[in-house]
Amino acid sequence: MSYLPCGYYFEDYADDQKWWRTRFIKGKMILMVVLLAILPLLVDSQWLSVAYTINYYILAALGVQLLIGYCGQITLGHAAFVAVGGYTTALMMLNVPWPQSMIDGGLVYPICIICAGFLAAIWSVLFGLPSARVKGFYLIMTTMAAQWITVPLVITQYVAQIGGRGQAFSIPTEMIKIGPFSIDSDTKIYYFSVILVAVCLVAMGNMVRSKLGRAWIAIRDNDIAAETMGVNIVGYKLLAFFVAGFFAGIAGAFYISALFFVSPEHYEWFFSLLWVGIILIGGVGSIQGLVFGSIFVVMVFKLLEIAVMGSSDLLMASYPQLGWMTTKIIFFKEAAFGLAIIFFLIYEPNGLSYRYWQLKNYFNLWPFSYTGK
Amino acid sequence: MDLFLQLFITGIMLGSIFALVALGWVLIYKCSGVLNLAMGELTMIGGYVCLGLYQRFVTTMPIEYAFLLALIGTIFVGLFLGLLTERIFLRKMIGEPILAVIMVTVGLSFFFKGMVFIIWDTDTQVFLPRVFPIEPAVIAGVAIGQVYIWSFVAALILMVIFVSFFKYTRWGLSMQACADDEMAALSLGVSAKFVYALAWAIAFMAAGVGGTLLGNINGLNYSVSLLGLLVLPVVVFGGLNSIPGAIVGGITIGILQNLSGGYLDRFFPGGIKEIAPFVFMVIFLLFKPYGLWGWERIERV
Numbered sequence: 001m002s003y004l005p006c007g008y009y010f011e012d013y014a015d016d017q018k019w020w021r022t023r024f025i026k027g028k029m030i031l032m033v034v035l036l037a038i039l040p041l042l043v044d045s046q047w048l049s050v051a052y053t054i055n056y057y058i059l060a061a062l063g064v065q066l067l068i069g070y071c072g073q074i075t076l077g078h079a080a081f082v083a084v085g086g087y088t089t090a091l092m093m094l095n096v097p098w099p100q101s102m103i104d105g106g107l108v109y110p111i112c113i114i115c116a117g118f119l120a121a122i123w124s125v126l127f128g129l130p131s132a133r134v135k136g137f138y139l140i141m142t143t144m145a146a147q148w149i150t151v152p153l154v155i156t157q158y159v160a161q162i163g164g165r166g167q168a169f170s171i172p173t174e175m176i177k178i179g180p181f182s183i184d185s186d187t188k189i190y191y192f193s194v195i196l197v198a199v200c201l202v203a204m205g206n207m208v209r210s211k212l213g214r215a216w217i218a219i220r221d222n223d224i225a226a227e228t229m230g231v232n233i234v235g236y237k238l239l240a241f242f243v244a245g246f247f248a249g250i251a252g253a254f255y256i257s258a259l260f261f262v263s264p265e266h267y268e269w270f271f272s273l274l275w276v277g278i279i280l281i282g283g284v285g286s287i288q289g290l291v292f293g294s295i296f297v298v299m300v301f302k303l304l305e306i307a308v309m310g311s312s313d314l315l316m317a318s319y320p321q322l323g324w325m326t327t328k329i330i331f332f333k334e335a336a337f338g339l340a341i342i343f344f345l346i347y348e349p350n351g352l353s354y355r356y357w358q359l360k361n362y363f364n365l366w367p368f369s370y371t372g373k
Numbered sequence: 374m375d376l377f378l379q380l381f382i383t384g385i386m387l388g389s390i391f392a393l394v395a396l397g398w399v400l401i402y403k404c405s406g407v408l409n410l411a412m413g414e415l416t417m418i419g420g421y422v423c424l425g426l427y428q429r430f431v432t433t434m435p436i437e438y439a440f441l442l443a444l445i446g447t448i449f450v451g452l453f454l455g456l457l458t459e460r461i462f463l464r465k466m467i468g469e470p471i472l473a474v475i476m477v478t479v480g481l482s483f484f485f486k487g488m489v490f491i492i493w494d495t496d497t498q499v500f501l502p503r504v505f506p507i508e509p510a511v512i513a514g515v516a517i518g519q520v521y522i523w524s525f526v527a528a529l530i531l532m533v534i535f536v537s538f539f540k541y542t543r544w545g546l547s548m549q550a551c552a553d554d555e556m557a558a559l560s561l562g563v564s565a566k567f568v569y570a571l572a573w574a575i576a577f578m579a580a581g582v583g584g585t586l587l588g589n590i591n592g593l594n595y596s597v598s599l600l601g602l603l604v605l606p607v608v609v610f611g612g613l614n615s616i617p618g619a620i621v622g623g624i625t626i627g628i629l630q631n632l633s634g635g636y637l638d639r640f641f642p643g644g645i646k647e648i649a650p651f652v653f654m655v656i657f658l659l660f661k662p663y664g665l666w667g668w669e670r671i672e673r674v
Contacts, residue, residue: 074472076479130655134662136471137408141609142658145651153648157641273479280476328491335487341480345473346465 005364017209036194045186050302052186052258055193057294059251061275062200063124063244068276069285070208071240072220073131074140076272077147081245083267084123084150085116085252087159090169090262092116095162098175106177109257117249123150124245125238132234135223147269156264168263176257183257196254200247205287207243216240220285270334277341283351292352300340301333308332378515380635381628386517386525387590388627391600393528394583395607395619396535397576403552403614404572407463408475411482412580413601418454418485419581420588420597421493423447427500440504444527447581455577459570467569486598497594504589524586531582535575536616544571552614599647603630606654612667621665626650 005024010016020026040048060082067073089112098108127146131139160169176183183192207213215236218226227233256262274297282293308329344351362369394416401409426446430439462481466474505520539545550558551568559565580601587597607626611618634646663669 068472074475130659134658137475137613138609138658138662140408140475141605142655144605145655148648148651149655153641153645273483276476277480280473284472331487331490333487334483335491338480338483338485338487342462342477342484345469345477345480346462349469349473 003361003364019205040187040190048186048190049258050298052190052193054294054298055190055197056251056255056258057275057278057298058197058291059193059200059254060248060271061278061290061294062204062251063247064275065279065285065287065290066204066216066244066247067240069279069289070213070220071216071237072223073128073135073237073240075143075244076140076276077127077143077145077150077269078244078248078275079267079269079271080127080147080150081120081124081248082252082255082271083155083264084245085120085249086256086262086267087155087169087252088116088119088249089113089253089256090171091159091162093171093175093256094169103175103177106179106181109176109178109183113250113253116253117246120249120252121242121245124241124248128238128241131237131241144269147272151264151267151269155267160264168261170261171256173260176260189258192257193254196250200250201287201291204247208287212236212239274337277337279351280341281344281351283353286351286353288356289351289353292356296352297337297340300336304333304336305329375515376635377632379517380631382515382517383521384628384631385624386521386627387631388624389525389528389532390583390586390623391603391607391627392620392623393532393579394601395604395611395623396532396616397579398604398608399611399614399616399619400535400539400548401572401576402608403616404548405463405467405551405569406474407466407478408471408613409478409576410475410605411478411485412576412604413598414482414485414489415451415577415580416584416587416601417489417593417595417598418584419447419451419577420584420593421489421498422450422581423585424498424500424588424593425493427504431502436502436504440500444582444585447585448578451577451581452574455574456570458577459573463573464566464569467565482598486595495595497592498588499592500589518590520589524590527582527586531579532620535579538575539616548572603647603650606650609654609664610657612664614668615664615666618664618666626653629653 004022008022010021015021020029039051043051060078063081064075064078067075067078089109092112092115093108102108124146127142130142134142163169173184174182178192181188181192183189208216215226215231218229218231219233219236223233252267255266259266278293278297279290280293281296282291283289348355394412397415398409398412401407423443423446426443427439430442433439434442458481462477463474466477505518505523507519509516509518510522511517537545539548547558547563548568548571550561550563551565555565558568584593584597584601587600591597603626604623607622608619609622610625611620611622630646630650633649637645637649657664
């Protein structure tokens with residue numbers, strides 16, 4: 001919570017907990033909506049794909065933020081649940097005999113998204129069950145095991161073999177349709193992702209500020225104390241895993257529309273760690289932080305790619321022996337991401353959202369700004 | 374029965390390498406409380422460094438000397454890298470929450486992996502000319518690859534050296550003191566920073582030798598780092614802060630991995646060898662969360 005500017009007072013709790021508390025915040029939000037709406041007119045499709053990648057990372061890391069940031073259950077295997085969501089959608093689209101009227105009416109994809117969410121949630125609860133007994137490092141081990149069991153074994157060896165198409169599934173384009181809107185261009189994928197992210201973030205925000213969220217935060221801060229105060233910790237932990245898995249399933253189902261195919265290499269362990277890195281860079285226990293972290297990570301990757309790819313001609317011309325750098329861009333990305341996590345944790349342990357909070361308070365309290373260190 | 378014996382004995386020998394790497398992990402955890410997820414990458418770095426040195430040396434001297442020198446060189450590089458890593462990245466994280474420390478080691482693993490592949494490329498590389506002869510030795514009717522036997526011997530020697538270092542030398546005693554009670558050790562004049570640095574250096578050395586041996590068995594590529602990751606089921610099985618647990622756990626996981634590779638591959642199409650230890654770990658965690666000899670932590674509000 002940040003300080004409010006002078007002149008705003010609230011008389012009851014409900015007012016204090018409102019989404020948009022001041023006129024300035026309302027204006028800011030409307031400006032943001034307008035900006036998001038006209039973004040496709042401002043940039044070309046390369047940057048639109050960056051934008052919906054950011055949105056995909058936000059959706060996927062949402063569950064990680066819930067588990068780590070709000071419920072204190074550290075998970076390093078979230079890509080498994082995203083994979084379950086993605087493959088559920090793909091398999092349902094390909095193997096269920098949908099009537100032609102449903103395909104034309106655009107009902108197939110929404111149904112698939114919801115089923116993907118529920119299946120991923122159930123899968124997530126299954127691997128969350130050990131959290132009733134273990135925590136800390138041991139829970140990390142079980143979530144890692146979720147990754148190793150789900151992606152390389154169950155999905156690659158069994159699920160991906162259904163239908164005998166090999167590991168990668170391609171999705172017929174006409175299936176990806178919501179109501180009358182067929183999602184086939186970068187602009188439409190972008191709008192779809194923005195709407196999905198908005199819905200999920202609002203749902204998450206509402207959960208966090210209700211009884212549910214308070215119980216999760218109590219468990220995160222001290223689970224034994226929470227239990228003595230009457231919070232059913234096993235129930236709430238499993239609920240956290242359920243909701244996180246649901247978001248992951250939605251993320252997986254969404255990414256189908258962007259790629260038109262699925263393959264196990266989109267769900268490697270690297271991505272589980274990437275999403276944890278995103279919330280650490282953005283700020284643990286903050287929904288804004290999740291957004292900042294996703295933007296930061298995706299932009300750093302993209303800029304690194306542009307820098308190396310753009311300079312490759314120059315590089316080849318003047319230093320031909322350095323040409324190998326362009327072929328190894330992915331390893332430069334990995335090393336840069338690793339260093340980014342380390343330096344954020346050492347020098348900026350509260351993440352980007354803390355800096356944003358400071359900035360906001362500086363202007364809210366101006367000219368008598370004092371916002372801590 | 375022959376197949377079983379062969380798998381069993383190879384499993385013990387493979388497991389001794391895991392035990393060596395797990396020993397390094399446990400030392401770090403005991404002394405500084407850092408849960409290190411970068412162990413796989415440390416293993417890989419060791420393997421590649423040794424390969425690089427071996428390829429240099431082998432042109433000028435006989436194979437045995439070249440390999441031995443390369444191994445010693447790897448140990449020294451590991452010592453140096455361990456001290457450096459601890460000084461630059463880990464020392465600032467003392468006393469931070471568990472997730473932050475774990476993610477620093479994850480960041481380290483990304484950094485190391487990226488660096489290794491930038492320098493050495495991703496193709497599988499093998500020790501050529503072969504260090505150990507390819508024809509298997511036959512012991513009591515069971516054929517075992519010579520590379521396994523030599524790996525077993527090397528891992529055993531190093532484990533004895535590290536354990537006796539930890540038990541009997543002055544530096545080892547200060548490490549034990551720090552592991553037992555850090556406050557008390559500090560007040561008696563033990564330098565915690567030195568102990569942490571030593572623990573990381575030992576982990577790097579052990580992992581380096583482990584990586585070299587694994588590289589001799591299967592060739593060096595990304596999968597070596599996955600084998601290094603197997604250290605996690607090992608330490609969970611043995612208990613996080615138990616050195617005998619690490620050794621017993623390493624050998625158990627090695628046997629388990631080999632047997633599941635030999636017998637279950639028929640029923641599960643591929644990959645079960647890598648997954649079996651993790652499945653075993655999850656089931657084991659449900660029944661005995663603190664491992665065989667780990668300390669049980671009692672929490673109070």
